[in-house]
Amino acid sequence: MDENKICFIICANNDRFFNECIRYIRWLEVPEGMEVELLEIRDARSMAAGYNEGMTGSDAKYKVYMHQDVFIVNRFFIHDIMSIFESDAGIGMIGMIGVKKLPESGIMWLGERVPPVHELTENWEEYRYDREKDGLWEVDGIDGVVMATQYDIPWREDVFDGWDFYDLSQSFEMHRRGLRVVVPVHKRFWHQHDDKPILSTWHYNKYRKKFLEEYAEMGE
Amino acid sequence: MGNMENSALIDKLEYYMGHSEDEKSMAVMFTEEEINILRTIKEFEQLRGIMESEYAERGNGGTDNAAYIEEVFQRRERERDISFRLKGQFACQADLLLEEGMAENWLQVLTWYQLLKGKGLIVNRFWEFPVLETMLQAFLEELKLFYTNGQAISVLAMHSLEEITGTYFDIVFLLRRMEYGVEPIDGMVSYLSEKGLSMTVVRTVLEAARIFDKRKVKDLLEGWFGKDG
Numbered sequence: 001m002d003e004n005k006i007c008f009i010i011c012a013n014n015d016r017f018f019n020e021c022i023r024y025i026r027w028l029e030v031p032e033g034m035e036v037e038l039l040e041i042r043d044a045r046s047m048a049a050g051y052n053e054g055m056t057g058s059d060a061k062y063k064v065y066m067h068q069d070v071f072i073v074n075r076f077f078i079h080d081i082m083s084i085f086e087s088d089a090g091i092g093m094i095g096m097i098g099v100k101k102l103p104e105s106g107i108m109w110l111g112e113r114v115p116p117v118h119e120l121t122e123n124w125e126e127y128r129y130d131r132e133k134d135g136l137w138e139v140d141g142i143d144g145v146v147m148a149t150q151y152d153i154p155w156r157e158d159v160f161d162g163w164d165f166y167d168l169s170q171s172f173e174m175h176r177r178g179l180r181v182v183v184p185v186h187k188r189f190w191h192q193h194d195d196k197p198i199l200s201t202w203h204y205n206k207y208r209k210k211f212l213e214e215y216a217e218m219g220e
Numbered sequence: 221m222g223n224m225e226n227s228a229l230i231d232k233l234e235y236y237m238g239h240s241e242d243e244k245s246m247a248v249m250f251t252e253e254e255i256n257i258l259r260t261i262k263e264f265e266q267l268r269g270i271m272e273s274e275y276a277e278r279g280n281g282g283t284d285n286a287a288y289i290e291e292v293f294q295r296r297e298r299e300r301d302i303s304f305r306l307k308g309q310f311a312c313q314a315d316l317l318l319e320e321g322m323a324e325n326w327l328q329v330l331t332w333y334q335l336l337k338g339k340g341l342i343v344n345r346f347w348e349f350p351v352l353e354t355m356l357q358a359f360l361e362e363l364k365l366f367y368t369n370g371q372a373i374s375v376l377a378m379h380s381l382e383e384i385t386g387t388y389f390d391i392v393f394l395l396r397r398m399e400y401g402v403e404p405i406d407g408m409v410s411y412l413s414e415k416g417l418s419m420t421v422v423r424t425v426l427e428a429a430r431i432f433d434k435r436k437v438k439d440l441l442e443g444w445f446g447k448d449g
Contacts, residue, residue, distance in 0.1 A: 016386065020393050027402050073400050105289050119432060192396060192430055194389065202300050205293035 001152075006062040006078055007037040009054030011044045017069040017194070024071040031079055035060075047144065047166040048157035055152050065147045067193070072146070074190035080129045084184060085150040087131060092179025093149050093171065095142025096191050102140040106208045108168060114139060114183050124188045136182040141171035145193050153177065159214055165207040172215045226327035233335060253313045257332065260306045264341055267302060271295055303342050310336065314352075314381050321376045323366075326359050348381065350428075351388045358424035365420060374418040387415065391422055392429040399437050405444050419445050 008025050012018040022038060030036055037060055044050025051065050062085065066072075074080065084094055099111040114137040144167030153173050160166045171181045184190075232249045239245065240262055246255060275291065313332060317325035333352060336343050343349040358375055365371040378384045394411055397403035412422065422441065431437055 016389060020389075023397075023402065071396065073396075075400075105286065107289065124433065189432070192432075194392060194430060202296065205290075205297065208293075 001061040002035070002059050003061045004033055005035045005037060005058075005060035006064065006081075007039055007054070007058040007060035008064045008066065009039045009041065009051060009058070010066055010068050011041045011047060011050035012068045013042070014068060021066070021068050021071060024073065027075065028072060028077055029075050029079065031082065034078065034082075036078070046157055046161045047163050048155035048160045048169070051155045051166070052157055055155070061150060063149050063152070065144075065149070067145050069194045070145050071192045071194075072190060073192050074129070074186075074188075076128060077190060080131070080184065080190075081148050083131045084136065084182065085148075088180070089150075090178070090180050091182055092151055092153070092174035092177065093142065093147060093181045095139070095148075095167075095171075095181070095183050096146045096186075096189070097143040098137060098139030098181070098183040099141050100137065100139055102168070106165075106168070106212050108141060108143065111140075115186060115189075119188055127188050129184055129186050129190075131184070134185045134187070136184055139171070139181055139183055140175075141168040142181060142183060143167055146191055151177075151179065153179075156214070159210055160207060162203050162207055164204045165211045168211060169214070172218055175218065226324070226331055229328050229331050233331070253309065253316060256309045257306070257313060260302065260309055261335070261339065261341065264299070264302050264306060265339070267298065271298065303345055306336075306342050307346055307348075310342075311348075311381050315379075318381070318384070319379050321379060323359075323363060323373055323376060326356070326376065330356050330359070348385055351385050352381065354425060354428040355384045355388055355421075357428070358421040361420045361424055362418060371418070371420075374416055375421060377416055387417070388425060391417075391425045392431070395422070395426055395429060395431050395437050398440050399431055399433055405440055408441075409444065 008022075010018065010021060018040065025036070025038060028036075037058055039054045039057055041050040041054050044053070054065070055063060062082065064081070081094060085091055098114050099108045100114060101111055102108065103111045147167060147170065153170070155166060156169045156173065160169050174181050235249070236246065236258060240258075246258070250258065310332060314329050317328050329352075333343070333349070333356060336349075337353075343353075355375060355378070359373065362371065362373040362375060366373050375384075378387055390411060391408075394403075394408040397407060398405055408422070411417075412419075419441070423438075426434060426437060426441075
């Protein structure tokens with residue numbers, strides 16, 4: 001594993017979004033000595049399958065799995081992610097949005113979401129995340145918009161062969177291995193997501209049931 | 221361009237709502253594409269009616285949260301195929317209308333959109349619809365200016381739903397780049413000049429889009445284009 005390398009892994013099927021997404025990745029400040037890699041996964045069978053392809057295709061220690069319609073607007077994202085991982089080898093995964101305690105239903109947005117919807121309105125451009133001062137939220141699971149890891153844990157494409165619940169599954173795979181899943185306590189959003197306020201959850205229930213079955217022991 | 225109105229389509233739809241069994245009149249009043257939409261809407265409403273009565277018979281599960289959640293998802297699954305069909309039919313009709321680049325046709329798209337929205341069908345299931353709603357709002361703003369001072373209606377240059385969606389996101393991306401300093405305003409200036417789009421469209425998109433510091437972006441735009449640019 002190359003400890004001085006970070007790889008962004010994106011399943012893409014829309015050039016307009018993908019090109020905008022990588023524009024922001026190229027805009028990020030890169031810490032000295034770090035190499036940034038970008039892996040574009042086309043024609044993925046599922047999100048988990050695409051991410052496994054990306055995971056095995058890169059030797060970067062740090063990997064960021066993200067949606068094509070997400071734009072990282074924290075220019076110091078790489079610095080901040082690394083400062084968190086370097087602070088504790090027990091942290092397996094970092095997300096931008098998480099749920100503190102996943103409800104029994106498995107529906108993430110029915111639980112307590114972090115960060116709560118708030119934003120700095122004054123001097124937001126000057127704000128920078130400070131790990132020691134700002135800290136972290138411990139969460140049961142994170143949303144799939146952006147998921148950063150420092151260990152390669154296989155994605156469960158055997159169970160989650162669609163586009164839902166791969167994110168909570170990966171969170172629980174981390175927990176199964178005794179790793180922490182966290183969300184930085186950020187006072188301004190690190191990303192923007194152009195999904196519009198629509199939840200296309202046509203197959204959501206099928207994967208929700210699979211998730212509850214697969215991780216039943218962890219809810220006890 | 222004369223005084224535009226959309227009463228013909230609205231009248232026809234109103235008649236249809238009261239006489240939806242009258243297939244003969246329907247065939248005379250509407251095009252094949254319009255009939256397809258209306259038949260699917262009717263089928264959709266019947267499906268919802270069936271689900272409502274099944275739900276009433278079964279009871280609402282009392283305080284059982286799991287049963288309620290299951291109910292919500294089951295309904296959505298049963299609506300899946302018909303939702304995609306209706307979306308496809310709407311897109312087909314909208315593209316036929318938009319192709320001609322006429323304000324009267326945009327009003328018709330607006331009417332069809334409002335029909336779906338009013339009935340609570342699919343507009344909150346596909347992300348293309350909030351985008352379309354924003355661009356229809358831009359069209360209405362431009363239409364007002366057309367009547368006030370004869371300003372051209374620039375959205376008419378978009379000839380399909382796909383083009384409308386693409387343009388919407390192009391503008392959002394340019395606005396966000398300005399917000400975070402990823403790219404100077406020049407990108408927006410070139411884009412608007414190339415596409416012939418007005419600042420009215422940009423302002424409408426800015427209000428609707430997920431742009432955090434709207435004030436900052438607005439100031440940057442006004443600094444370049446002026447307050448009424």
